[in-house]
Amino acid sequence: xxxxxxxxxxxxxxxxxxxxxxxxxxxxxxxxxxxxxxxxxxxxxxxxxxxxxxxxxxxxxxxxxxxxxxxxxxxxxxxxxxxxxxxxxxxxxxxxxxxxxxx
Amino acid sequence: xxxxxxxxxxxxxxxxxxxxxxxxxxxxxxxxxxxxxxxxxxxxxxxxxxxxxxxxxxxxxxxxxxxxxxxxxxxxxxxxxxxxxxxxxxxxxxxxxxxxxxxxxxxxxxxxxxxxxxxxxxxxxxxxxxxxxxxxxxxxxxxxxxxxxxxxxxxxxxxxxxxxxxxxxxxxxxxxxxxxxxxxxxxxxxxxxxxxxxxxxxxxxxxxxxxxxxxxxxxxxxxxxxxxxxxxxxxxxxxxxxxxxxxxxxxxxxxxxxxxxxxxxxxxxxxxxxxxxxxxxxxxxxxxxxxxxxxxxxxxxxxxxxxxxxxxxxxxxxxxxxxxxxxxxxxxxxxxxxxxxxxxxxxxxxxxxxxxxxxxxxxxxxxxxxxxxxxxxxxxxxxxxxxxxxxxxxxxxxxxxxxxxxxxxxxxxxxxxxxxxxxxxxxxxxxxxxxxxxxxxxxxxxxxxxxxxxxxxxxxxxxxxxxxxxxxxxxxxxxxxxxxxxxxxxxxxxxxxxxxxxxxxxxxxxxxxxxxxxxxxxxxxxxxxxxxxxxxxxxxxxxxxxxxxxxxxxxxxxxxxxxxxxxxxxxxxxxxxxxxxx
Numbered sequence: 135x136x137x138x139x140x141x142x143x144x145x146x147x148x149x150x151x152x153x154x155x156x157x158x159x160x161x162x163x164x165x166x167x168x169x170x171x172x173x174x175x176x177x178x179x180x181x182x183x184x185x186x187x188x189x190x191x192x193x194x195x196x197x198x199x200x201x202x203x204x205x206x207x208x209x210x211x212x213x214x215x216x217x218x219x220x221x222x223x224x225x226x227x228x229x230x231x232x233x234x235x236x237x
Numbered sequence: 238x239x240x241x242x243x244x245x246x247x248x249x250x251x252x253x254x255x256x257x258x259x260x261x262x263x264x265x266x267x268x269x270x271x272x273x274x275x276x277x278x279x280x281x282x283x284x285x286x287x288x289x290x291x292x293x294x295x296x297x298x299x300x301x302x303x304x305x306x307x308x309x310x311x312x313x314x315x316x317x318x319x320x321x322x323x324x325x326x327x328x329x330x331x332x333x334x335x336x337x338x339x340x341x342x343x344x345x346x347x348x349x350x351x352x353x354x355x356x357x358x359x360x361x362x363x364x365x366x367x368x369x370x371x372x373x374x375x376x377x378x379x380x381x382x383x384x385x386x387x388x389x390x391x392x393x394x395x396x397x398x399x400x401x402x403x404x405x406x407x408x409x410x411x412x413x414x415x416x417x418x419x420x421x422x423x424x425x426x427x428x429x430x431x432x433x434x435x436x437x438x439x440x441x442x443x444x445x446x447x448x449x450x451x452x453x454x455x456x457x458x459x460x461x462x463x464x465x466x467x468x469x470x471x472x473x474x475x476x477x478x479x480x481x482x483x484x485x486x487x488x489x490x491x492x493x494x495x496x497x498x499x500x501x502x503x504x505x506x507x508x509x510x511x512x513x514x515x516x517x518x519x520x521x522x523x524x525x526x527x528x529x530x531x532x533x534x535x536x537x538x539x540x541x542x543x544x545x546x547x548x549x550x551x552x553x554x555x556x557x558x559x560x561x562x563x564x565x566x567x568x569x570x571x572x573x574x575x576x577x578x579x580x581x582x583x584x585x586x587x588x589x590x591x592x593x594x595x596x597x598x599x600x601x602x603x604x605x606x607x608x609x610x611x612x613x614x615x616x617x618x619x620x621x622x623x624x625x626x627x628x629x630x631x632x633x634x635x636x637x638x639x640x641x642x643x644x645x646x647x648x649x650x651x652x653x654x655x656x657x658x659x660x661x662x663x664x665x666x667x668x669x670x671x672x673x674x675x676x677x678x679x680x681x682x683x684x685x686x687x688x689x690x691x692x693x694x695x696x697x698x699x700x701x702x703x704x705x706x707x708x709x710x711x712x713x714x715x716x717x718x719x720x721x722x723x724x725x726x727x728x729x730x731x732x733x734x735x736x737x738x739x740x741x742x743x744x745x746x747x748x749x750x751x752x753x754x755x756x757x758x759x760x761x762x763x764x765x766x767x768x769x770x771x772x773x774x775x776x777x778x779x780x781x782x783x784x785x786x787x788x789x790x791x792x793x794x795x796x797x798x799x800x801x802x803x804x805x806x807x808x809x810x811x812x813x814x815x816x817x818x819x
Contacts, residue, residue: 141815145805154812161340168340169491172333176487179326179473180480187472195463196456197471203325206333207525213336214521221514232813 139235147235153228160220164213171213175206247546248568249556252399255572256579260398263431263580264412270427274420281613284421284620285352285595286505289819291426293512297519300503302429303588304331304494304520305436305527307581308389308647313528314561315554317535318547321462321470324535328528330487334494335524339517342495345666346504347513348810348817354501354658355600358665361803362673368604370680372596374657375498377684378650379593380630382497383586385646387635390582396556397575406635413587414628417594418621422506425587432584435577437523440530443558443574446565447537458533461540470539482773486648489777493651496658499592510814534558541565590627597623645696648775652691656683656780664788666811669804671788672797679788686783690776695769703767713762721755 144150178186179199186199278284291299309331317324350356355371387406394405416424451457462470494500504513538547538557542564550556559578563571598620603611611619661680664671691697699707728748732741773779810816 141806141809144809150809150813154808157812165337165340168333168336172329172491173484173487175329176483177480180483183473187468194456195459195468195471197322197468199322199473200325200459200471203322203329204529206329207528210333210336211518211521211525214339214518217336217339218514218518221511226511229813233815236813236815 141236144232144236147232149228149235150232153225153232156228157225160217160225164217168210168213171206171209175202178202247550247560247563248571249550249559249563250396250399253397253568253572253575255568256398256575257572259573259576260579263435263576267412267416267424267428267431267580267583270431271416271420271424274423274427277423278419278421281352281599281616281620283423284617285502285591285599287422287426289506289508291503291506291512293507293515294519295426295430296503296507296512296516297523298433299426299429299506300500300516300520301523301527302433302436302581302584303499303503304524305433305581306386306585307393307578308386310436310440310527310531310581311393311555311558311578312553313531314535314538314558315547315551315556317532318539318542318557319544319554320474320476321466321536321539322472323474323476325532326473326476328532330490331494332521332525332528333487334491335517335521337491338495338500339514339521341663341666342501343504343513343517344510345811346501346662347507347510348812348814349666349807350505351818352502352505352599353595354498354662355596355604358661358676359604360665361800361807362665362671362676362797364609365605366673366677368600370677371658371661372600372605374653374661374680374684375596375600376593377688378496378498378654378658379589379596379627380634381646381653382650383589383593383627383631384634384638385643385650386582386586386589387631388638388641388643390579390586391635391639393555393582394579396551397559397578402639403636406632409583409586410628410632410635412583413590413631414625416583416587417591417624417628422502422591425584425591426503426506428587429584432577432580433523436581437527437530439574439577440527440534443562443565443570444530444533444537446570447533447541447561450537450541450565455533458536458540462536465540466544479773481778482775485773485778486775487777488781489648489651489655489775491655492659492781493653493655493777496654496656496662497650498596498654498658499588501658501662502588502592502595505818509817531558534561537561586631590624590631593627594620594623597627642701645691645701648696649688649691652687652775652777652780653684655777656687656784657681658683660781660784660788664785664792668792669801670792670796672792672795672800674795674797675788675790675792678791679784682787683780683784687776687780690771690773690779693770694774694776695772696774698769698771699767706765706767710762710766713765714759717755717758717762721751724751 139147186197188198190196190198282288313324313328316327346357349360355368358371359367390409391402391406394400395402416428459471507513507516535557538561542560547554547557547560559571559574562574598616602619603609603616657680660683661676665676725748728744731744
């Protein structure tokens, strides 16, 4: 076990740096994905209505727009699930590691 | 094949004994919970944050409860039943803010804050100016949202229970004061959880009953919807016309969710950042599921009840859900769902009141007036006085705004939350060089720009301020059109069989002449239409940009070395939770 560190030393600790940069990268990537998902959907409505109006298949009444809209809802939830998955498996372990080094 | 019935007998709008029975049962059980909670509410931590004893799953339900208002349940089902696919677009917009809350806000908020989001913004900045500004932002959001909810409550309860508007508002306001005053956050959370379970359960049952009419196939449901209302019903229509407007509304919905004080407050009720994060995962799942149910209910109501009947009872379609419940489950189910809708309104206004009271007592009284020096006893006392004051204000404003078009207030709430609260919060968490002056100017800029632009927008400037001029123009246009149509119809009548070709051509020429004559008249009238000073319906894109830009510029012009030096300590607490409030 390494020696206990003060708050100031901890900030310079490679584990803490690793933890904060990983968290920032994951948060920002997922935020961008969510923005692309939603504003992509809005852009389709604004610029390509005929695409959304197409039928799913011959003889079906369901337009492509319906699964895309529901997919945006489910996709948003899946993104929160990915974050949880990452945080539980990686982030929490790093947090514990850094916490243990604290005096 | 189920047909849209031509006429229906409905109990909606009458004093429905089943609904009243269910509602009384809800009130009694929630008051019992409040009584139980009152015994456990001693300290500020109990009153504002339920003693930080709420689990991630419970908080997920409570967050979902705060967000699934009666307006979204009845309103989105109504919008889908009358406008089809456009209603679905709208519901997607309400969900997408939640992942943002999770990725950027939830964990830092829990680790850095105590009871209000102003705790986080002021963490390394000057307490008094920040708390004054943040509390102003919170209170404006809370009060505008409260007015919208109260007026909605009065109208909906009148429609569903046949109670007079004022009586409905006074009942709602009094119960809300009782929950918050005696039971604080513990009672408010449990009221929210019970309501969320009832609402999700009721909506699930309604969807199962609906789909059973279509052999549990969405394909069949959409087929019938297409048969009744053409394929246009299942395609994007007129809701999104201007891309910039759509983008602006999307921004306000997305980041407004991450700036609503009654939502942010819930992250202080869980024991740690891990539970805070978990609660957003559950909340997003529940809310997404709920919107999918609501959209199904909307399409189901359009097919099984029919647009004519839905719009005959309420033009906005708000009664689509209750009407469908009545058609499928009779009076018993209608009564249950009406009671759930009432409970929903109650729970949402309680959460708002508590958020407003905490901004008042924790930020304004303790932070600004007492400069951080106040006993817990005094703080709880002020919070309770603020609760009663806000409750009475909400009742009075609700009655004052009776019959007014308050839909714009929801837009205003989200625009202000996205512009005044969200930018300051996110910059204080992420940006080392953020200063007190930057935060204060960002909050006031967001607040002012959002409010002023919304007043100058088509939603308020044309539809409310120049309502009579707009109506006059519309009437003049209709008058010209009707007169012209009557003339044309008269001419058409002269076209009897056996008329000689020359006479026929003469009549056709007169018809075209009439059409040509009326067109410039209509154009001239339409030119008199009052024009908005600001073209977009939602100011989000400009007000958010203003808040970020001003916050950044002011911080860069006058750097604050003290605040900068405290950023490292903040980071340690933000990421690791060292020193976070127990």
